[in-house]
Amino acid sequence: MSTLAPALQQTGSTDKTLRVAVPIAVLLALVPLVVPPYGAILLAYGLVMAIGALGFNLLLGYTGLLSFGHSAYFGVGAYAVALMVKYLKVGSMELFLVGAIAASVLVTALFGVVCVRYTRIFFGILTLALSQVLWSLAFKFFWVTGGTDGLRVPTPSLFGGLVTGAGDKTAFMSHAYYYYVLIMFCACAALMWVIVNSPFGMALQAIRDNETRAEFVGVRIWRYRWVAFLVSGVFTGLAGALWVPLNGLTTPDIMHWTFSGEIVFMTVLGGFRSFAGPIIGAIVFNYLKTYAIGYTVYWQLLLGAVLVALVLSLPTGIVGTAGKLAARFRGRS
Amino acid sequence: MDVLLIHILNSLLYASVLFLIAGGLSLIYGVMRIVNLAHGNLYAFGAYVTAWAIGTVAAGASVPVLLVLLPAGALAAAILGAVLEPTLLRPFYKRAEEYQLLCTFGLLMILEDLMRFIWGPYPLSASTLFESFGSLPVGESIYPTYNFLVIGVGTAAAIFLWAFVYRTKFGVVLRATSQNMRMASALGVNVNRVYVQAFTLGCFMAGLGGAIIVPSQSAVLGMGVDALVLAFIVVVIGGLGSLEGALVGALIVGFVREAGITWFAEIELAVLYLIAALVLLVRPAGLFGRP
Numbered sequence: 001m002s003t004l005a006p007a008l009q010q011t012g013s014t015d016k017t018l019r020v021a022v023p024i025a026v027l028l029a030l031v032p033l034v035v036p037p038y039g040a041i042l043l044a045y046g047l048v049m050a051i052g053a054l055g056f057n058l059l060l061g062y063t064g065l066l067s068f069g070h071s072a073y074f075g076v077g078a079y080a081v082a083l084m085v086k087y088l089k090v091g092s093m094e095l096f097l098v099g100a101i102a103a104s105v106l107v108t109a110l111f112g113v114v115c116v117r118y119t120r121i122f123f124g125i126l127t128l129a130l131s132q133v134l135w136s137l138a139f140k141f142f143w144v145t146g147g148t149d150g151l152r153v154p155t156p157s158l159f160g161g162l163v164t165g166a167g168d169k170t171a172f173m174s175h176a177y178y179y180y181v182l183i184m185f186c187a188c189a190a191l192m193w194v195i196v197n198s199p200f201g202m203a204l205q206a207i208r209d210n211e212t213r214a215e216f217v218g219v220r221i222w223r224y225r226w227v228a229f230l231v232s233g234v235f236t237g238l239a240g241a242l243w244v245p246l247n248g249l250t251t252p253d254i255m256h257w258t259f260s261g262e263i264v265f266m267t268v269l270g271g272f273r274s275f276a277g278p279i280i281g282a283i284v285f286n287y288l289k290t291y292a293i294g295y296t297v298y299w300q301l302l303l304g305a306v307l308v309a310l311v312l313s314l315p316t317g318i319v320g321t322a323g324k325l326a327a328r329f330r331g332r333s
Numbered sequence: 334m335d336v337l338l339i340h341i342l343n344s345l346l347y348a349s350v351l352f353l354i355a356g357g358l359s360l361i362y363g364v365m366r367i368v369n370l371a372h373g374n375l376y377a378f379g380a381y382v383t384a385w386a387i388g389t390v391a392a393g394a395s396v397p398v399l400l401v402l403l404p405a406g407a408l409a410a411a412i413l414g415a416v417l418e419p420t421l422l423r424p425f426y427k428r429a430e431e432y433q434l435l436c437t438f439g440l441l442m443i444l445e446d447l448m449r450f451i452w453g454p455y456p457l458s459a460s461t462l463f464e465s466f467g468s469l470p471v472g473e474s475i476y477p478t479y480n481f482l483v484i485g486v487g488t489a490a491a492i493f494l495w496a497f498v499y500r501t502k503f504g505v506v507l508r509a510t511s512q513n514m515r516m517a518s519a520l521g522v523n524v525n526r527v528y529v530q531a532f533t534l535g536c537f538m539a540g541l542g543g544a545i546i547v548p549s550q551s552a553v554l555g556m557g558v559d560a561l562v563l564a565f566i567v568v569v570i571g572g573l574g575s576l577e578g579a580l581v582g583a584l585i586v587g588f589v590r591e592a593g594i595t596w597f598a599e600i601e602l603a604v605l606y607l608i609a610a611l612v613l614l615v616r617p618a619g620l621f622g623r624p
Contacts, residue, residue, distance in 0.1 A: 121368055121573075126610065126613050129606045129610050132602070140599045257562065268435055298449065311425075315428075
């Protein structure tokens with residue numbers, strides 16, 4: 001990947017970032033008051049995927065590893081929640097999150113040990129193969145996972161039982177749960193911001209830009225990559241856990257490698273060389289997919305064409321292109 | 334004993350088709366260093382075209398006519414490949430591998446829906462050809478004659494490909510380009526042309542795999558995506574870019590899968606993926622790959 005990204009990563013000051021991030025968070029908080037419930041739920045899906053894509057981009061954008069297996073960690077999070085409901089009769093969202101994090105730490109730690117020894121195409125194929133192992137297990141062990149029928153997850157209780165989902169499910173999802181997702185999203189984004197701007201994040205970028213030099217400087221490459229893999233997988237697992245009550249059902253589809261492809265797609269759509277890219281990409285992709293599916297049965301064709309056009313002409317994604325346009329505009333005036 | 338023989342025949346049948354798909358994938362990677370995620374869709378495309386030609390266009394024709402139409406899918410896939418390479422893939426050779434993966438992933442989505450658009454969401458079958466062959470006795474049991482044809486085509490394709498790559502002038506050029514593209518180019522090889530030819534040949538093989546298997550199954554949506562992941566396992570075990578590896582890998586996957594369906598159906602796929610992961614761990618370049 002050393003050819004891919006000359007240090008373009010923006011590592012701005014925290015003050016400046018907060019000046020942008022806080023108004024956006026406030027705007028997002030106002031959304032359920034303004035738009036109809038359906039719009040809020042749709043945005044909640046987008047925010048959940050944004051958490052997953054943020055995690056994914058720690059590997060692609062910051063460490064230079066393209067994983068084609070992140071559906072596995074998303075699925076581990078989702079199935080951890082579903083199995084907790086099925087076997088332990090748990091109904092608290094906080095316990096769900098703890099369980100999902102524990103499960104995804106376990107799986108990513110194990111997969112990470114195997115995967116981080118490779119880079120480039122082999123890393124991609126290995127992550128894909130391992131994610132397919134989990135997919136086939138979820139698919140075939142139907143007496144545990146429900147097979148293609150999947151597992152149902154009822155509405156959970158939030159904040160240790162302070163808010164319960166009794167009553168209108170739509171109202172719950174578009175208000176209480178939306179705010180829950182928004183809080184988690186803000187926390188995750190802030191945490192990821194801290195991570196990528198920490199010495200650890202800098203070391204990852206050094207590895208991405210020049211592995212050999214980073215090693216000479218004293219960065220322990222495999223260990224750093226492994227930690228990045230772990231953090232990345234856990235973020236995506238958390239997204240899976242938040243996704244599953246929203247969807248009400250988890251099926252093996254979310255473990256299939258084509259779903260990994262979608263995670264890659266949304267990250268590239270937003271632009272993987274910037275911090276905000278995967279967030280914007282995930283939200284835009286979510287709208288794009290929803291409307292494409294509503295508009296035509298051939299939505300895959302539409303999305304595929306968008307993806308091909310994107311990598312052919314706008315490899316820096318929405319954020320990169322917007323930045324370039326803004327720079328040109330500024331240069332002219 | 335007979336049962337064992339039938340299992341072996343089934344494994345060979347499976348390995349034949351897998352070799353055609355994975356061999357094409359591996360050939361393309363070996364020459365062009367591209368992992369074509371849409372490769373499975375070319376296999377599906379071959380299956381659809383043949384099923385359409387045999388089952389719909391020439392339905393009711395005599396068996397020899399149907400046999401002549403059988404390679405239609407392979408030719409169609411080859412033509413599609415010859416169009417795709419210069420238009421969609423060529424811009425990516427100088428860019429990082431990640432973009433190629435993304436572009437071919439987009440292509441996968443497009444082709445998947447194009448097939449849905451052309452042939453509709455229902456399975457397309459060409460079973461008349463399969464049925465007209467009847468079956469042969471194998472010991473005390475019987476086995477479909479058509480499956481012997483598939484195994485025969487798979488074997489012939491392997492021999493033909495070996496002769497093509499190692500015994501012809503074009504094969505020399507192909508191997509030279511694969512080993513060192515710049516050097517080959519400096520020595521007067523038209524690399525762009527070799528790339529188109531290699532990609533077309535790879536797509537032809539995938540299409541042939543789809544074309545010969547479709548009379549005994551049917552062409553369904555999603556068959557390409559499933560086949561791609563199995564082909565991945567084959568090339569990972571055998572080594573990306575190695576034809577011998579694709580052959581050995583296809584045999585391994587064919588036999589393991591047949592054994593898996595018989596004895597450990599629940600974890601059959603998981604075992605295959607784990608074998609692939611193990612091989613990658615022990616020999617990252619695969620059993621026959623160049624490190």
